[in-house]
Amino acid sequence: MLLESFFTVLADFATSPAMLGLVGLGAILGLVLGAIPGISSTMALAILMPVTFTMEPGVAILFLISVFMSSVYGGSISAILMKLPGTPASIFTQIDGYPMAQSGRAGHALNYALVASTVGGMVGLALLVVLAPVLADFATNFRSPEFAAVALFGIVMLSFASNGSTLVASVVGFVGILLGMVGFDALTDAQRMTMNQPMLQSGLNLIPVIIGLFGLGEILQNLVRFGDAPTARPAIGKVMLPIAELARRWKVMLRGSVIGTFIGAIPAAGSAVAVSIAYAQERRLSKEPETFGTGHPDGLVAPEAANSASVGGSLIPLIALGVPGDTITAVLMGALMVHGLTPGPLLFANDPTFVSWIYVSVLLALVATLVLGLGMIRAAVLVTRIPPQLMYVFIAVFCVIGAFAIRNDMNDVYVMIAFGVVGFVFSRIGLPVTPLAFGLILGPILEENLRRSLMISQGSWKIFIDRPISATLLGVCVLLVALPLITALLHRLQGSLAGKKSENIPKNYPGE
Amino acid sequence: MKRRQLFATVTGLMTLASLPMTSALAQDAYPSEPIHITVVWPAGGGHDLVGRLIGHELSEIMDTAVVVDNVTGAGGSTGIRHIAEADPDGYTIGVMGLHAVSQSFMNPAAPKLDGLDPIAYISDEPGAIEVSVDMGIDTLDDYIAAMKSDPMSLMNGNDPQGGNSFIFASVIPDALGVNMMKLPYPGHAPTVTALLTGEVQTATLPIPPILEHAKAGKVKVLGVAAEQRHPQLPDVPTFKEQGYDIVVNDFVMLVAPVGIPQDVRAKLEEGLLKAIKSAGFTSAAAENGMVLRPGGADMAAEELAKQVELVYPILEQADLVAEELKRK
Known part of the structure; x- marks a missing residue:
């Protein structure tokens, strides 16, 4: 019945020029708003919500979902071209996307991001349509202990997410976790590390920190090299990417998509967690992990696919339970309420047409984003032709605007500048900054849920082992940590057995 | 050339003249921005x-x-x-x-x-107390009885200290004469999720975030802490009607x-x-x-x-x- 109404609605929408026009308009607005640093998908929706007040509910949903889906990819444009993530979910896109653009492969990077984003979105949608009831069940089994376990899992993965020493990465990640504690405690509203200063009470918001670490940090680096000959503008290179290149990465896209959908389906986990785990996972599995961060397409493709797939995932709790999966779906829910539709178990159970509306809107929005996004790439790469001196000024201005706009708070600008200096110092002395971002994302989730779990269990740590999902996740964490030790031990044993062959210990990284 | 100068002078004068006028106008006609x-x-x-x-x-x-x-x-x-x-x-x-x-x-x-x-x-x-339907608790009296026999059997989801559902979770159980185990969640949406997934069994949320779930029969509202019944839930009695003088909002x-x-x-x-x-x-x-x-x-x-x-x-x-x- 659902499939039937899905196709009816699809036929209705896809043959109506007015509807297609609206999808196109929504996609363009989403691409542009998403590409502006500091305007997150959430804000793009909130800004455009009043426009839909006079529309019919179905039309309004179509428009808003178009904006939403395209802003997810839009955020990657500024991340790749300017090293400024437009949305929290594109944090990991710039790690490999920006180096690609700098080496004259901006068009390729945008292509990878767009296609991965589309594939991720499609996989997320397909899983949403087919598996919604199963995934909803899975999602409801996620409670505080499981959230804590997922966060811990992410933190363990952290050690695989950056080049160089695992120990250094862990220490930097730990600093990130500590920084995440600044501000109001999520469980008691008590202040921590704030010294009663309004500036610190706001906490260290992720976006200003990231913009500072990566965007401003990069500019400061270039200022230091000011005396040198001006950096050459990167060549535009070939804009379009051979399909075969893309198709070769189907596994990476699929892995990212599945991770994105599942993590997106967990209420409140959000796309930032999905992309960080997808990135770390891909780097861990890669045969050439040391090239991650220098412009490896896989490092771009995996988080992009996860990012879009998490949209489909985050709609699952909304449709199955009537609770929003993340802040973006919460805004979408608010928009529905304005139209007198309150998403909840009743609406979806009683009105399959309405659910079909949402599914069809996601599908059309993905197609529109792909078509318009491909059209825009040629124009977008021209950004890289701007002389570097001018470009850095633009980026600096955008850093300030982006940091301010996220909460309309001047304090966030100061935070951004401070972290710009941190990013600069870190790269001067050779410390990785990615684990800092990891810690800042996952630390608060781990802490909040760990403490709440212990409140529920009245202090007993057994709660984490008694529950199957959290026990499994913790088991995987232990394996991840222990595996390198065990293999190293085995190699040593082998080595001593084989006597002199010990010099030929297989290296962990073939690329070394 | 002369004409251009004249033009410039005139426009310049007009701009000057219009400046105080617009600001005077702005003061007269709030709102002008x-x-x-x-x-x-x-x-x-x-x-x-x-x-x-x-x-x-x-x-x-x-x-x-x-x-x-x-x-x-x-x-x-x-x-x-x-x-x-x-x-x-x-x-x-x-x-x-x-x-x-x-x-x-x-x-x-x-x-x-x-x-x-x-x-x-x-x-x-208005404050209220809600219970997940899975608990099989239908009335406020059932709830009080359950809480008196084992205060840990029903955990309550609410805001961190200072939020409205924390205030409600402080006032309501006091007046009912029960001890409540309060689990904090950062905001109403996560509290609703916790109530629906069964991590907590009760919540002291105001009506708007749980209205649809109450209508869908997933959540039972046991009482509303107002003088009058809630317009969207006319079947739910107030605490006063049930013999407890609790009004908090x-x-x-x-x-x-x-x-x-x-x-x-x-x-x-x-x-x-x-x-x-x-x-x-x-x-x-x-x-x-x-x-x-x-x-x-x-x-x-x-x-x-x-x-x-x-x-x-x-x-x-x-x-x-x-x-x-x-x-x-």
Whole structure:
């Protein structure tokens, strides 16, 4: 019945020029708003919500979902071209996307991001349509202990997410976790590390920190090299990417998509967690992990696919339970309420047409984003032709605007500048900054849920082992940590057995 | 050449002449600029919805653009400070609730309430207690009996200290004579999720976030802490009807910085009241589960004073009032 109404609605929408026009308009607005640093998908929706007040509910949903889906990819444009993530979910896109653009492969990077984003979105949608009831069940089994376990899992993965020493990465990640504690405690509203200063009470918001670490940090680096000959503008290179290149990465896209959908389906986990785990996972599995961060397409493709797939995932709790999966779906829910539709178990159970509306809107929005996004790439790469001196000024201005706009708070600008200096110092002395971002994302989730779990269990740590999902996740964490030790031990044993062959210990990284 | 000079002189003079005129005009005809409504919570929440709906109506009534600014962080204090420190010209107002009262006592860095000028009252948000239907508890008496036999059997989901559902979770069990295990969640949406997934068995949320779930039969509302029954849930008795004298509520009002010129303030109050009473806002707000009780500046100030007297003792008893903010 659902499939039937899905196709009816699809036929209705896809043959109506007015509807297609609206999808196109929504996609363009989403691409542009998403590409502006500091305007997150959430804000793009909130800004455009009043426009839909006079529309019919179905039309309004179509428009808003178009904006939403395209802003997810839009955020990657500024991340790749300017090293400024437009949305929290594109944090990991710039790690490999920006180096690609700098080496004259901006068009390729945008292509990878767009296609991965589309594939991720499609996989997320397909899983949403087919598996919604199963995934909803899975999602409801996620409670505080499981959230804590997922966060811990992410933190363990952290050690695989950056080049160089695992120990250094862990220490930097730990600093990130500590920084995440600044501000109001999520469980008691008590202040921590704030010294009663309004500036610190706001906490260290992720976006200003990231913009500072990566965007401003990069500019400061270039200022230091000011005396040198001006950096050459990167060549535009070939804009379009051979399909075969893309198709070769189907596994990476699929892995990212599945991770994105599942993590997106967990209420409140959000796309930032999905992309960080997808990135770390891909780097861990890669045969050439040391090239991650220098412009490896896989490092771009995996988080992009996860990012879009998490949209489909985050709609699952909304449709199955009537609770929003993340802040973006919460805004979408608010928009529905304005139209007198309150998403909840009743609406979806009683009105399959309405659910079909949402599914069809996601599908059309993905197609529109792909078509318009491909059209825009040629124009977008021209950004890289701007002389570097001018470009850095633009980026600096955008850093300030982006940091301010996220909460309309001047304090966030100061935070951004401070972290710009941190990013600069870190790269001067050779410390990785990615684990800092990891810690800042996952630390608060781990802490909040760990403490709440212990409140529920009245202090007993057994709660984490008694529950199957959290026990499994913790088991995987232990394996991840222990595996390198065990293999190293085995190699040593082998080595001593084989006597002199010990010099030929297989290296962990073939690329070394 | 001469003609061009003449042209330039004339345009220059006209610009000069028009400058004082426009500013005089601006003073006469409030509003001549966009009005900014500050919402201290992120986009997507209840206050955000109120800000955007009111903004939509107000822009038509006052014939000017209305912009919603989400100034968030620090438990709402950043946004409240933004309102209190704005120019008192009638172009910055904000949506405020109980949280600002709590923060003004808990957080020495939060703005004091006397820096805010209540302009219009929108709604009461009565407290309530909800239980997941899986528990098989149908009445308030069943709940009390269950809690008396084992206080740990039903855990309650609520805000961190100072939020409205935390205040409700302090007042309601006290009056019912039971001990409640309170589990904090950062906001209403995660609390609803916890109630639906079964991590907590009860919640003390106000009605709007759980209205649809109550209608769907997933959640049972055992009592409403108001004088009258909730308009959207006419079958749910009040606590008073069930023999417990509990009336406790959050509120939603619109505030401005202190010191707005009298005539501007009067126009603003009139426009806001019209927006609150408009058909568009009334129906959307009612469907969303808000209990509208529109009122002007005087009523808003009176209600705020009442809330201060309600909240202070609760926070003091829980030892949450900051040392330097304690009443002597």
